[in-house]
Amino acid sequence: MSAEFSHEVSSRICKHMNEDHANAVLLYAQHFGGVANATKAEMLKIDSVGMDLTVQVSEETLPLRIEFDHNLVDSEDAHHTLIAMVKQARTS
Template sequence: MADPITPAISERICKHMNDDHAAAVLTYAQVYGKSPTAETAAMSAIDPLGMDLTAQVDGETVNLRIPFDRELTDSEDAHQTLIAMIKQARTLSST
């Protein structure tokens, strides 16, 4: 069974995303954060309703809140949702 999204789980997910999937986090900022000129982005928190990113946009640091399309149930749901979101974002940006 997957873990509920607690602050400790949020920290683990954010570290993993920032360390291993930085390009995906940047894509989330550019597409879902409506910041196409973002140069870098880091995930600072995730909860059942959305994710918080800090991005460099046009030389400024901005905080972005990206809501999910539904409330997530646990860490596995977060994992699957983030995968689905990056696939969708790549499709949107290639059209």
């Protein structure tokens, strides 16, 4: 896979995360994005370098970019990385 995920791959991952793992997306925003007071987050896009979220803080919706600790190789790498990030956020 190239350095950028295709629109289809990004959309599929985001849809899955938002529908099935909304709590994990919120954890990413709170822990890795430094927005501890976020009450809701949505994944908009994922690429090999990071993910773009929107974050709800009080009445305001803010954009948030979270970069990965390495460049993702493919969607399987994204899957494993997102799981590892959730585990890290939960144990910190």
